[in-house]
């Protein structure tokens with residue numbers, strides 16, 4: 478098992494973007510997907526800390542908007558997908574599936590390619606966390622802006638194969654609305670009602686629903702269960718192949 482990644486903190490940008498701040502050495506952080514610079518600078522200033530690296534999952538503006546001003550201020554290294562280098566801020570290091578980047582002496586970021594939301598989308602496995610941008614959300618998944626259902630299903634299957642105790646760090650706080658969609662598929666599920674109450678309480682207290690263990694997603698996220706015959710039977714989708722079932726669920730979610 479990978480060692481836990483301690484003290485990762487979210488910085489909220491805009492309405493629901495989560496910039497994950499990972500401490501590396503004392504006084505130094507790595508930022509995942511800084512969509513804006515201001516809130517990240519405020520966070521670092523309050524910690525009297527600096528920024529060593531920025532890791533980018535994909536090219537959307539709400540994930541990269543803060544990259545250039547942060548680089549100008551901190552001189553940090555910017556890392557992103559080789560395949561999308563032409564449409565990302567200039568990269569100090571381009572990475573692809575299977576690459577491993579050292580963030581400090583102990584902490585490594587392992588690169589996974591997870592196309593679907595965008596074609597060059599990456600996820601980073603760091604310690605016991607998976608930082609997956611807009612691929613997998615709490616009880617949901619990203620929209621298919623560029624990829625096919627087959628690509629997204631394959632990417633989600635790759636994330637699902639990670640250990641149960643992997644902690645999910647997604648790019649948005651979308652858990653509650655996704656849980657409402659999940660409950661619409663399974664209205665009598667008391668565990669889903671309990672989870673909604675649990676997460677609602679956390680949000681009401683000003684907290685975030687992430688990270689939480691991937692085990693929870695494997696059990697309840699409808700998009701990770703597109704090959705689960707019991708789940709499909711419950712939805713009247715018996716006999717559909719996983720990609721078609723996934724596409725059907727994603728279409729329902731688009732209109733939810």
Ligand SMILES: [Zn+2]
Nearest residue numbers: 535537594611
């Ligand atoms: Zn996006």
